[in-house]
Amino acid sequence: MNETAFLDGYDPHRYDRPSVAVDLILASVVNGRPAALLLQRSKHPCLATWSLPGGFVGIDESLDAAAHRVLETKVRMADAYIEQLYTFGAVDRDPRTRVISVAYFALLPPARFAAALKAAPDLTLAELIVPWSGETGGPVEARSQDGDALPLAFDHADMLGLAMLRLRGKLDYSDVAFALLPELFTLRALQDVHETILGRSLNKPAFRRRMLAANTLVATGERETGASFRPAELFRHHSTQE
């Protein structure tokens, strides 16, 4: 029996199959820093480290459906901008058993982020420290609001790092920035989101021009309130789906 015949006759049911899970990167921009929601593990392995909310994929459940189920049950959130990121399949990424994990990321405006923290009290708000610049990529570090390091479980530092890299790459040709903002926002807030994701500051007039030229912002005529100086105009986003 040659190799081809062997592979053609391969019956997956006769062999062990890996478990398949989804992990959710719940990302936002809080106080001018990238942030994510984490859970502290209460069991071995990686006891007491922080991990992404996740769950196993049911046999009659699509990957996307599994990601949405985790969003609903573990984060108690109806829906969000959600997108598949990458599939992590190293043999030893989970010391217990073979688990292949499909990472998804969801982008949330700060208000929904805060609501999730209230609805699911076991969630922790983590600031993400991105120790690389540009399109280098690599793992990121997580810190609590108090500045304490939050060690990450499994390969979740890589997952978060890849999510940050993907966000950077998609920033200027997709709607990801708007998914991180409330319905109404100022141009300054939009620029803050861009600067946070890119990890560098941007020229203000050039940024304004670029955004307004894209024809995806609609001015509301309303202005922000509570500012102790000239309030900025509030804009709304509409995707130009032609």
Next chain:
Amino acid sequence: MNETAFLDGYDPHRYDRPSVAVDLILASVVNGRPAALLLQRSKHPCLATWSLPGGFVGIDESLDAAAHRVLETKVRMADAYIEQLYTFGAVDRDPRTRVISVAYFALLPPARFAAALKAAPDLTLAELIVPWSGETGGPVEARSQDGDALPLAFDHADMLGLAMLRLRGKLDYSDVAFALLPELFTLRALQDVHETILGRSLNKPAFRRRMLAANTLVATGERETGASFRPAELFRHHSTQE
């Protein structure tokens, strides 16, 4: 028992687990058209339709390793530029049983493409027809060299379409174009690859300027042979990994 406790107590071994496979998109540019290598299925389901080379992921094998194994055993090729594309997990994508497939794509220069066709005679060269423009995305169609339609198995038309979309997106900030060219190539050949992937023609002087300005091409001083007119200079690519 509440939902959280249920999920925490979830033991994947007590439940059916999906099979996990990898499928390989072997892409190249042949005669100014995007092309891929396909296998005609000899069994149900999707009997006699064309499919991507693939295989199941072993329990002690990483996803990347499985992709390379398929490349070696089914395409008889030692190595290539290979990259994970996307994971397809619709419940009914395979009518037999639940199979989650991680799609990879490999980029090959035409010469290695031809060598693969010789080494693995069950492979078929298919031209890809991309029926959408820009970054729209969607499935693509496959045709034989004679122009006959090659119906694609499972969701492989979507996989190929996503690969084409990914190639378009990565074209101007990565080395994908060079992975589709031989060691030595002319600027015209490089431009042809770009035009094929983008599906539109490009301005020649502007393209030259852009490529030479990127500082990733090294002129060899040698010239192409066999042309019945002024032969173009041959270049080599070196990635600027700083």
Next chain:
DNA sequence: ATTAGTAATATGCCAAAAGGATATATGTCA
């Protein structure tokens, strides 16, 4: 040999886009 033909290569010009500095406008608050 000479010349036509073809495509590579080089150059110059123009318009559009982007960066950056500065000026002006408009709100809050003392």
Next chain:
DNA sequence: TGACATATATCCTTTTGGCATATTACTAAT
């Protein structure tokens, strides 16, 4: 009413890309 802070507008410079055209280098035929 005026100081102040930030939004918004304008100007200028640099860069980038499209496009046209000229020049070069090779083949092939007369």
